Amino acid sequence: MTHAVVTGDSLTGALDRLVDRVRGAEFAVVLSPDGLPLGGSRHVEARLAEQISGVVAGLLALGLAATRTCDAGGLRQIVVQMSRAFLFVATIRNGTILTVRIAGDDAEVGDMAYEVALFVGQAERHLPVSLEPASAARSGDSGAHLRHR
Template sequence: MTSAVATADNLGRALDDIVDRVPGAQFAVVLSPDGLLLGASRGIDDELASGLSSMVCGLQALGLAAARVCGKGELHQVVVQMSRAFLFHATTGNGAVLAVGIDGEAEVGDMAYEVAMFVAQAGDHLPVYLEPVTRGALLR
Protein backbone atom coordinates (compact mmCIF):
# COMPACT_ATOMS: atom_id res chain seq x y z
CA MET A 1 0.00 0.00 0.00
CA THR A 2 1.33 3.46 -0.87
CA SER A 3 0.61 6.58 1.13
CA ALA A 4 -1.01 9.65 -0.36
CA VAL A 5 1.28 12.56 -1.09
CA ALA A 6 0.04 16.13 -1.01
CA THR A 7 0.50 17.82 -4.36
CA ALA A 8 0.21 21.46 -5.30
CA ASP A 9 -2.78 20.55 -7.51
CA ASN A 10 -4.94 18.85 -4.88
CA LEU A 11 -4.01 21.44 -2.23
CA GLY A 12 -4.77 24.24 -4.69
CA ARG A 13 -8.14 22.66 -5.46
CA ALA A 14 -8.94 22.39 -1.74
CA LEU A 15 -8.10 26.09 -1.28
CA ASP A 16 -10.11 27.06 -4.37
CA ASP A 17 -13.05 25.14 -2.89
CA ILE A 18 -12.89 27.19 0.32
CA VAL A 19 -12.94 30.43 -1.67
CA ASP A 20 -15.71 29.19 -3.98
CA ARG A 21 -18.02 28.07 -1.16
CA VAL A 22 -18.12 31.41 0.67
CA PRO A 23 -19.33 34.42 -1.31
CA GLY A 24 -16.97 37.31 -0.60
CA ALA A 25 -13.94 35.12 0.01
CA GLN A 26 -10.87 36.62 -1.63
CA PHE A 27 -8.01 34.16 -1.16
CA ALA A 28 -6.74 31.17 0.76
CA VAL A 29 -3.10 30.16 1.28
CA VAL A 30 -1.29 27.48 3.26
CA LEU A 31 2.20 27.98 4.63
CA SER A 32 4.67 25.69 6.30
CA PRO A 33 5.46 26.61 9.91
CA ASP A 34 8.56 28.47 8.71
CA GLY A 35 6.62 30.57 6.20
CA LEU A 36 7.13 28.72 2.91
CA LEU A 37 4.13 28.87 0.61
CA LEU A 38 2.72 25.35 0.17
CA GLY A 39 -0.41 26.20 -1.76
CA ALA A 40 -2.66 29.04 -2.84
CA SER A 41 -6.09 29.54 -4.29
CA ARG A 42 -6.35 30.71 -7.87
CA GLY A 43 -5.43 34.32 -8.61
CA ILE A 44 -2.56 34.56 -6.14
CA ASP A 45 0.50 35.88 -7.96
CA ASP A 46 4.08 35.71 -6.65
CA GLU A 47 4.05 39.25 -5.24
CA LEU A 48 0.79 38.73 -3.33
CA ALA A 49 1.97 35.30 -2.12
CA SER A 50 5.17 36.83 -0.78
CA GLY A 51 3.28 39.58 1.05
CA LEU A 52 0.77 37.12 2.50
CA SER A 53 3.58 34.81 3.64
CA SER A 54 5.30 37.64 5.49
CA MET A 55 2.08 38.86 7.07
CA VAL A 56 0.92 35.40 8.14
CA CYS A 57 4.34 34.62 9.63
CA GLY A 58 4.05 37.78 11.71
CA LEU A 59 0.56 36.78 12.90
CA GLN A 60 1.83 33.30 13.70
CA ALA A 61 4.68 34.72 15.79
CA LEU A 62 2.31 37.10 17.59
CA GLY A 63 -0.20 34.35 18.29
CA LEU A 64 2.48 31.96 19.57
CA ALA A 65 3.87 34.68 21.84
CA ALA A 66 0.38 35.40 23.19
CA ALA A 67 -0.19 31.70 23.88
CA ARG A 68 3.17 31.44 25.64
CA VAL A 69 2.71 34.59 27.75
CA CYS A 70 -0.89 33.82 28.67
CA GLY A 71 -0.02 30.17 29.31
CA LYS A 72 -3.41 28.91 28.24
CA GLY A 73 -2.45 26.22 25.71
CA GLU A 74 -1.62 26.00 22.04
CA LEU A 75 -2.40 28.56 19.34
CA HIS A 76 -5.35 27.52 17.18
CA GLN A 77 -6.62 30.62 15.44
CA VAL A 78 -6.14 34.35 14.95
CA VAL A 79 -8.90 36.48 13.40
CA VAL A 80 -8.12 40.00 12.25
CA GLN A 81 -11.14 42.25 11.79
CA MET A 82 -10.70 45.30 9.59
CA SER A 83 -13.31 47.89 8.64
CA ARG A 84 -14.17 46.10 5.39
CA ALA A 85 -12.52 42.67 5.62
CA PHE A 86 -11.48 39.78 7.84
CA LEU A 87 -8.40 37.59 7.84
CA PHE A 88 -8.62 34.12 9.35
CA HIS A 89 -5.37 32.45 10.42
CA ALA A 90 -5.56 28.86 11.68
CA THR A 91 -2.89 26.38 12.69
CA THR A 92 -3.53 22.86 11.49
CA GLY A 93 -2.81 19.75 13.50
CA ASN A 94 -0.06 19.03 10.98
CA GLY A 95 1.73 22.26 11.96
CA ALA A 96 0.96 24.16 8.75
CA VAL A 97 -0.88 27.50 8.72
CA LEU A 98 -4.02 28.35 6.75
CA ALA A 99 -4.86 31.99 6.01
CA VAL A 100 -8.11 33.06 4.37
CA GLY A 101 -9.21 36.58 3.48
CA ILE A 102 -12.82 37.67 3.07
CA ASP A 103 -14.43 41.00 2.35
CA GLY A 104 -16.81 42.74 4.72
CA GLU A 105 -19.89 41.45 2.91
CA ALA A 106 -19.03 37.79 3.45
CA GLU A 107 -20.63 35.70 6.16
CA VAL A 108 -18.01 35.40 8.91
CA GLY A 109 -19.69 32.32 10.37
CA ASP A 110 -19.64 30.53 7.03
CA MET A 111 -15.92 31.17 6.65
CA ALA A 112 -15.22 30.15 10.25
CA TYR A 113 -16.93 26.85 9.45
CA GLU A 114 -14.89 26.34 6.25
CA VAL A 115 -11.65 27.10 8.10
CA ALA A 116 -12.56 24.64 10.85
CA MET A 117 -13.39 21.94 8.30
CA PHE A 118 -10.13 22.47 6.42
CA VAL A 119 -8.12 22.31 9.64
CA ALA A 120 -9.92 19.10 10.64
CA GLN A 121 -9.10 17.53 7.26
CA ALA A 122 -5.61 18.98 6.82
CA GLY A 123 -4.05 15.52 6.99
CA ASP A 124 -5.67 14.79 3.62
CA HIS A 125 -3.78 17.64 1.96
CA LEU A 126 -0.63 18.41 3.94
CA PRO A 127 2.51 16.74 5.19
CA VAL A 128 3.19 16.64 8.93
CA TYR A 129 5.58 19.27 10.34
CA LEU A 130 7.31 18.38 13.54
CA GLU A 131 8.03 20.99 16.18
CA PRO A 132 11.68 21.62 16.99
CA VAL A 133 12.96 19.78 20.03
CA THR A 134 13.41 22.10 23.01
CA ARG A 135 16.49 22.00 25.19
CA GLY A 136 14.41 20.85 28.18
CA ALA A 137 13.15 17.83 26.24
CA LEU A 138 16.73 16.82 25.45
CA LEU A 139 17.71 16.84 29.12
CA ARG A 140 14.98 14.40 30.23
Protein backbone atom coordinates in the same frame (compact mmCIF):
# COMPACT_ATOMS: atom_id res chain seq x y z
CA MET B 1 14.39 22.68 4.33
CA THR B 2 10.73 21.77 4.51
CA HIS B 3 9.53 18.88 2.37
CA ALA B 4 5.98 18.08 1.41
CA VAL B 5 4.53 15.27 -0.61
CA VAL B 6 1.44 16.96 -1.94
CA THR B 7 0.45 17.81 -5.45
CA GLY B 8 -0.14 21.45 -6.19
CA ASP B 9 -3.33 20.58 -8.04
CA SER B 10 -4.77 18.74 -5.04
CA LEU B 11 -4.03 21.57 -2.64
CA THR B 12 -5.04 24.29 -5.11
CA GLY B 13 -8.32 22.50 -5.77
CA ALA B 14 -9.05 22.18 -2.04
CA LEU B 15 -8.30 25.87 -1.49
CA ASP B 16 -10.41 26.89 -4.50
CA ARG B 17 -13.35 24.89 -3.10
CA LEU B 18 -12.89 26.54 0.31
CA VAL B 19 -12.99 30.01 -1.26
CA ASP B 20 -15.91 29.09 -3.52
CA ARG B 21 -18.09 27.90 -0.61
CA VAL B 22 -18.24 31.24 1.20
CA ARG B 23 -19.61 34.49 -0.17
CA GLY B 24 -16.97 37.21 -0.01
CA ALA B 25 -13.98 34.87 0.24
CA GLU B 26 -11.17 36.22 -1.92
CA PHE B 27 -8.22 33.87 -1.48
CA ALA B 28 -6.67 31.14 0.62
CA VAL B 29 -2.99 30.32 1.10
CA VAL B 30 -1.26 27.47 2.93
CA LEU B 31 2.18 28.12 4.39
CA SER B 32 4.78 25.69 5.71
CA PRO B 33 5.78 25.88 9.38
CA ASP B 34 8.74 27.98 8.17
CA GLY B 35 6.33 30.40 6.49
CA LEU B 36 7.05 29.34 2.92
CA PRO B 37 4.04 29.29 0.58
CA LEU B 38 2.99 25.71 -0.22
CA GLY B 39 -0.08 26.55 -2.28
CA GLY B 40 -2.84 29.00 -2.91
CA SER B 41 -6.27 29.29 -4.38
CA ARG B 42 -6.74 30.65 -7.89
CA HIS B 43 -5.53 34.18 -8.48
CA VAL B 44 -2.87 33.96 -5.76
CA GLU B 45 0.30 35.21 -7.40
CA ALA B 46 3.77 34.63 -5.94
CA ARG B 47 4.03 38.24 -4.75
CA LEU B 48 0.76 38.02 -2.78
CA ALA B 49 1.81 34.69 -1.26
CA GLU B 50 5.12 36.23 -0.14
CA GLN B 51 3.38 39.26 1.37
CA ILE B 52 0.90 37.03 3.20
CA SER B 53 3.82 34.96 4.46
CA GLY B 54 5.39 38.03 6.06
CA VAL B 55 2.14 39.21 7.62
CA VAL B 56 1.36 35.76 8.99
CA ALA B 57 4.84 35.42 10.50
CA GLY B 58 4.23 38.55 12.56
CA LEU B 59 0.72 37.52 13.55
CA LEU B 60 1.89 34.07 14.63
CA ALA B 61 4.68 35.55 16.72
CA LEU B 62 2.15 37.74 18.53
CA GLY B 63 -0.32 34.89 18.88
CA LEU B 64 2.30 32.53 20.31
CA ALA B 65 3.44 35.22 22.75
CA ALA B 66 -0.18 35.67 23.85
CA THR B 67 -0.60 31.94 24.46
CA ARG B 68 2.55 31.87 26.60
CA THR B 69 1.60 35.01 28.53
CA CYS B 70 -1.96 33.86 29.14
CA ASP B 71 -0.97 30.24 29.75
CA ALA B 72 -3.84 29.31 27.44
CA GLY B 73 -2.59 26.26 25.58
CA GLY B 74 -1.67 26.05 21.92
CA LEU B 75 -2.45 28.63 19.29
CA ARG B 76 -5.30 27.58 17.00
CA GLN B 77 -6.59 30.62 15.14
CA ILE B 78 -6.09 34.35 14.71
CA VAL B 79 -8.79 36.56 13.22
CA VAL B 80 -7.94 40.10 12.13
CA GLN B 81 -10.92 42.38 11.56
CA MET B 82 -10.26 45.34 9.30
CA SER B 83 -12.72 47.98 8.15
CA ARG B 84 -13.36 46.19 4.83
CA ALA B 85 -12.07 42.64 5.34
CA PHE B 86 -11.23 39.81 7.71
CA LEU B 87 -8.09 37.70 7.69
CA PHE B 88 -8.29 34.22 9.22
CA VAL B 89 -5.05 32.47 10.18
CA ALA B 90 -5.34 28.92 11.48
CA THR B 91 -2.68 26.46 12.53
CA ILE B 92 -3.01 22.94 11.21
CA ARG B 93 -1.98 19.93 13.29
CA ASN B 94 0.91 19.01 10.95
CA GLY B 95 2.48 22.46 11.41
CA THR B 96 1.19 24.15 8.29
CA ILE B 97 -0.77 27.39 8.39
CA LEU B 98 -3.99 28.27 6.55
CA THR B 99 -4.71 31.92 5.75
CA VAL B 100 -7.98 33.10 4.21
CA ARG B 101 -9.18 36.60 3.35
CA ILE B 102 -12.86 37.49 3.20
CA ALA B 103 -14.22 40.91 2.28
CA GLY B 104 -17.32 42.79 1.22
CA ASP B 105 -20.54 43.96 2.80
CA ASP B 106 -22.20 40.62 2.11
CA ALA B 107 -19.29 38.52 3.37
CA GLU B 108 -20.32 35.58 5.53
CA VAL B 109 -17.81 35.73 8.37
CA GLY B 110 -19.49 33.01 10.46
CA ASP B 111 -19.57 30.69 7.47
CA MET B 112 -15.88 31.33 6.85
CA ALA B 113 -15.00 30.58 10.48
CA TYR B 114 -16.84 27.27 10.10
CA GLU B 115 -15.16 26.44 6.78
CA VAL B 116 -11.70 27.27 8.16
CA ALA B 117 -12.30 24.93 11.12
CA LEU B 118 -13.56 22.23 8.76
CA PHE B 119 -10.54 22.58 6.45
CA VAL B 120 -8.14 22.41 9.40
CA GLY B 121 -9.88 19.29 10.69
CA GLN B 122 -9.61 17.59 7.31
CA ALA B 123 -6.22 18.97 6.26
CA GLU B 124 -4.54 15.57 6.24
CA ARG B 125 -6.39 14.84 2.99
CA HIS B 126 -4.63 17.71 1.27
CA LEU B 127 -1.42 17.81 3.31
CA PRO B 128 -0.67 14.16 4.08
CA VAL B 129 2.87 14.67 5.35
CA SER B 130 3.79 15.90 8.80
CA LEU B 131 5.90 19.01 8.32
CA GLU B 132 8.24 20.64 10.77
CA PRO B 133 10.40 23.75 10.67
CA ALA B 134 13.79 23.31 9.04
CA SER B 135 15.39 24.55 12.25
CA ALA B 136 14.19 21.32 13.88
CA ALA B 137 15.94 19.10 11.36
CA ARG B 138 18.99 18.54 13.57
CA SER B 139 20.30 15.09 14.24
CA GLY B 140 18.20 13.32 16.84
CA ASP B 141 15.68 16.20 17.15
CA SER B 142 12.17 15.31 16.06
CA GLY B 143 11.00 18.92 16.20
CA ALA B 144 7.78 17.87 17.93
CA HIS B 145 8.18 20.67 20.47
CA LEU B 146 8.01 23.23 17.65
CA ARG B 147 4.79 22.10 16.00
CA HIS B 148 1.66 24.24 16.40
CA ARG B 149 -1.19 22.26 17.91
